[in-house]
Amino acid sequence: MKKEYSVIPESMRNMEAYGFSWMDFVTAIPSPLFVVTSYKSNGKPNACLQSWACFNGSPRGFYAILSSVNKSGHMYQTIKEKGEVVLNFPSADIYEKCTATIANNGFDNDEITLSGLTAEQASSVNAPRIKECFLNLECRYLWEREIKDGDTHVLICLEVVNVCADEVHLDENVQGRYGEKGYLYNVHYPINPENFEGKSHDWIATLKKLKDMGEY
Template sequence: MKIEIGKEFPQYFKPLYPEEFELFSHFETTTGIPTVLFAITTWKENRQPNVCFHAWSCFHGDKTAFFAVMGNLYQHTHTYANILREQCFCINFLPIRYYDRLVETIHNNDYETDEFQAGSFTLASAKAIHAPVIEEAFMNMECTLRSVEDLSGAGVTSMITGQVQHVSVDEEYASGYKKRYGKDGFMMLVPAPQDLVTGEPAQSAIATVDIEMLD
């Protein structure tokens, strides 16, 4: 037997925090689909560097181009305005040991704030675009803006697609699986899985990737 959840909000779902279902669809906690966590870096209009800790994205392309497709980027944020203005952004992948420092950039994100300083990150310059880069990241992905789409039409979030122009990879991560996966590699967000029987909430989890087999 399968539990069926429709588009109408299940009234027995309990939020983990008061605004949870104002911010997120109930399908997010219904499915609990993991996605990679990373930091989007841009310049604010006042030339202070901006950091946005983000997930809800995918990366794919064909032989002609490679794309970063970032869903659920809130339109009221500095990051959204910066990307529209600068027409570019950088994606920085950091291991799980940097989680707390990335959270600091969420708590210290005023317009006047240097968010690299807030997270104790080293600022570097992108190679192919005009954007700041986190030096501590094991991989930096430089993107130019390709498209912006308000999927819901509600003016709340947008899906931003960037075309990858350049990638920098730490030499220690250049070969094999050991560094890119596990505690030194990609950090994952596991959205809080709702108890679909009782409606009780759960906390989101931060995970790493274990290689189980080779295909």
């Protein structure tokens, strides 16, 4: 039997939502994890672990849509100042180092190096990329907008101008982009709204290919 929710369930009324909608936690739709890197105004690398994004393209280009960027954070500030960033996709073996960027976020910090990772200059944009990440998308800022007027977060569109990827991850017969060594996903607070007791947390997940849909 399906349940329907158009207003916040009673069990969730006092939960800490950290700025998210209660529907985030009821749906718990996974989103890819990546680290956004750029240069701060003082030249130090900025790194921000990010999720809540989608990626799509057309014959005119390939784009990253970051759907929840805090206007008061370093990431938003550097994107607006520099207009160029790199999206770095880690595998599980370096996830803890990527989360360390959350703590090493001082304005005068090299947030990549302090977290035990290696910064290298991107090829096509003026931004650092993380050497240990198996995929790096070099991007330029296109536009932003508030989903609703007065929001503290904005939606930002980036155009991907260069793709840098490890060979072993490109070859599905060697390692590929999926499974335990591939893309990581943020599973955001999956809770049961019928009996939520105030105890929940995020999960990290990987993606397993299920069925070959055949050739185009």
